[in-house]
Amino acid sequence: MKKISEHIEQINKSGRKALSIFLTAGFPTKENFVELATTVLENGADMLEIGIPFSDPLADGQIIQSSSQAALENGVTLKDVFHYCEKISAKIDKSRFLRDKPLILMGYANPILKYGIKNFCTDAESSGVSGLIVPDVPLEEYESFYNSDFKSLEKILLTTPTSSDERIKEIDQRSEGFVYCVSVTGTTGIKNKFDENVLKNLERTYTIVKKNKMLIGFGISNAQNVKTFAPYCDGVIVGSAVIKKISEAKTISEIGGFIKELSDACV
Amino acid sequence: MKTQTAYNFPDAKGKFGIYGGKFVPETLISALTELEKLYREARHDKEFQDELDSLQREYNGRPTPLTFAKRLTDHYGKAKIYLKREDLCHTGAHKLNNALGQILLAKKLGKTRIIAETGAGQHGVATATVCAKFGLKCVVYMGEVDIERQKLNVFRMKMLGAEVVPVKSGSRTLKDATSEAIRDWVTNVSDTHYIIGSVVGPHPYPMIVRDFQSVIGNETKDQLRNSENQLPDYIVACVGGGSNAIGIFYPFINDKNVKLIGVEAAGYGIDSGKHCATLTLGQPGVFQGMKTYLLQDANGQISEVHSISAGLDYPGVGPEHSLLKDIERVRYESVTDNEALDATLLLSKLEGILSALETAHAIAYLNKLMPTTNKDEIVVVNISGRGDKDLNTIISQIGEKVL
Numbered sequence: 001m002k003k004i005s006e007h008i009e010q011i012n013k014s015g016r017k018a019l020s021i022f023l024t025a026g027f028p029t030k031e032n033f034v035e036l037a038t039t040v041l042e043n044g045a046d047m048l049e050i051g052i053p054f055s056d057p058l059a060d061g062q063i064i065q066s067s068s069q070a071a072l073e074n075g076v077t078l079k080d081v082f083h084y085c086e087k088i089s090a091k092i093d094k095s096r097f098l099r100d101k102p103l104i105l106m107g108y109a110n111p112i113l114k115y116g117i118k119n120f121c122t123d124a125e126s127s128g129v130s131g132l133i134v135p136d137v138p139l140e141e142y143e144s145f146y147n148s149d150f151k152s153l154e155k156i157l158l159t160t161p162t163s164s165d166e167r168i169k170e171i172d173q174r175s176e177g178f179v180y181c182v183s184v185t186g187t188t189g190i191k192n193k194f195d196e197n198v199l200k201n202l203e204r205t206y207t208i209v210k211k212n213k214m215l216i217g218f219g220i221s222n223a224q225n226v227k228t229f230a231p232y233c234d235g236v237i238v239g240s241a242v243i244k245k246i247s248e249a250k251t252i253s254e255i256g257g258f259i260k261e262l263s264d265a266c267v
Numbered sequence: 268m269k270t271q272t273a274y275n276f277p278d279a280k281g282k283f284g285i286y287g288g289k290f291v292p293e294t295l296i297s298a299l300t301e302l303e304k305l306y307r308e309a310r311h312d313k314e315f316q317d318e319l320d321s322l323q324r325e326y327n328g329r330p331t332p333l334t335f336a337k338r339l340t341d342h343y344g345k346a347k348i349y350l351k352r353e354d355l356c357h358t359g360a361h362k363l364n365n366a367l368g369q370i371l372l373a374k375k376l377g378k379t380r381i382i383a384e385t386g387a388g389q390h391g392v393a394t395a396t397v398c399a400k401f402g403l404k405c406v407v408y409m410g411e412v413d414i415e416r417q418k419l420n421v422f423r424m425k426m427l428g429a430e431v432v433p434v435k436s437g438s439r440t441l442k443d444a445t446s447e448a449i450r451d452w453v454t455n456v457s458d459t460h461y462i463i464g465s466v467v468g469p470h471p472y473p474m475i476v477r478d479f480q481s482v483i484g485n486e487t488k489d490q491l492r493n494s495e496n497q498l499p500d501y502i503v504a505c506v507g508g509g510s511n512a513i514g515i516f517y518p519f520i521n522d523k524n525v526k527l528i529g530v531e532a533a534g535y536g537i538d539s540g541k542h543c544a545t546l547t548l549g550q551p552g553v554f555q556g557m558k559t560y561l562l563q564d565a566n567g568q569i570s571e572v573h574s575i576s577a578g579l580d581y582p583g584v585g586p587e588h589s590l591l592k593d594i595e596r597v598r599y600e601s602v603t604d605n606e607a608l609d610a611t612l613l614l615s616k617l618e619g620i621l622s623a624l625e626t627a628h629a630i631a632y633l634n635k636l637m638p639t640t641n642k643d644e645i646v647v648v649n650i651s652g653r654g655d656k657d658l659n660t661i662i663s664q665i666g667e668k669v670l
Binding site for chain 1: 280281288289290291292293294295296297298436437442443446449450453454455456457552553554555556558561563565566567568569
């Protein structure tokens, strides 16, 4: 099992910010997903956040909703997701260049509960997954969801602009791997502009988060955004912009090119 | 019956037993906390309660009558049937009871923009109505399928000054409208209050909506005490999200001899796979902020469901109903689209009351219940709404029986 925090620490020590890329499992196709994920890693993603498709993704905007729907129409189940993770893990372990890059799962509570938390943890760990993000499980439901079946799987919690200082402290205390700082109030998606308040809040959150590394996500769409946010974090997460690129790209290398641009901005 | 002596839910964490809770993105937690704190104050604030009471009387038309249904009673020849007339509320359904309470909360919270989801359009109309009355901006999310089958209510909402946003995702019905409203709230939480229309969603909504709807049961209790000097033996109400049912059941939960029956939509039949019988056939899960019974597939994806009545067309149910099912305090049954359509006609012809198709599910259940009752018993049916909005659907389905 790869320690997410150690990996981010290594990247930061080399003078760079970490780049985490979100992909919807089994999108655009089941067949090419592992190849797509590998391309993304090879072009500079430091870790992958793999989205478990769900019929009703509350925290997601139109782009990720559509990809999730398409994946469900492709017949993607949690079993498939673990199968992809296993294959991607094998590629990571084989390559000197990719070594230590962690896999994280992001999914809503219900499919995980239906699969059974114990089974989920066992299968996640055996397919090389290091961490889990569940956007509809806030601190209030932490105890009811994250039971003792969670052992080595790191539980990554989120902060948002509406989280009080006090809550951010508690989220930092409970979070493992890193703290996921949501940049804006809203769903995932592509933002053109971030106002001054957004940056102020990132600064506030980054000052409070002490135990963990902090990655910023939601709305980050291009290399320019990455550069804007870099001073306020240890890394960034890009999702919707990548999914949009995947939907539009004619070749897989076009997607690779976009990841490389983002990675080059992570200085 | 396995009811606890003192029924006192939700607990401090917003749980009804194992159900309920706050399964929402972190962004919404501060708004939910603020709403809960304000509501707990308002609940004991005389000024707030007086203002609400006065609105309920002078604007909503409460108390609504409890009508003895003589010809319907004679039709079955068994227990006496009373109808609690929520169809006579201003705007034509029980939904305004909750919208009035919540708009007062929104004002206290200092919010300037109101959002709501709607299925049948009754909650959308109720919300648009209170926004018009209090001068707040109103945005209503409604699935495209429902916009088509409840056109009249869409027009009403627009006349009331609301913006109606068509929801094109998923099954394009109530569940998708609710998800879209939650996404709006996550985005605009600083100036926006979300008026949820049923006893669903994250805590404190199931509690707040229940409390505002409990006026139905409280009045029923008083009215029946005056007319019959006794409690009812049975109370029957339809259940989609479950707000009219909780509203009439809740004040009777500790009266253990009163049998409570919730009627779900069996659509084309519970074996057809096209229904909304969540408590009859669902399994517990987490959806739209709450843990509750859900219609879902083997992978935990939420099912696409069907009911002829847009207001019952929902794959979840209020978490308190999930608890009431498990502790066997309420019995949940289901009736089909066709049974509901026939019941609408029956009530029209025998009592001169055109009920909503949602309500018709409760009436239809009388066919099964009444033969088991005795002449000295009393049955109360909650007539949750009027049926004008459903005329297009009714004409297209059973027009030939009428004409």
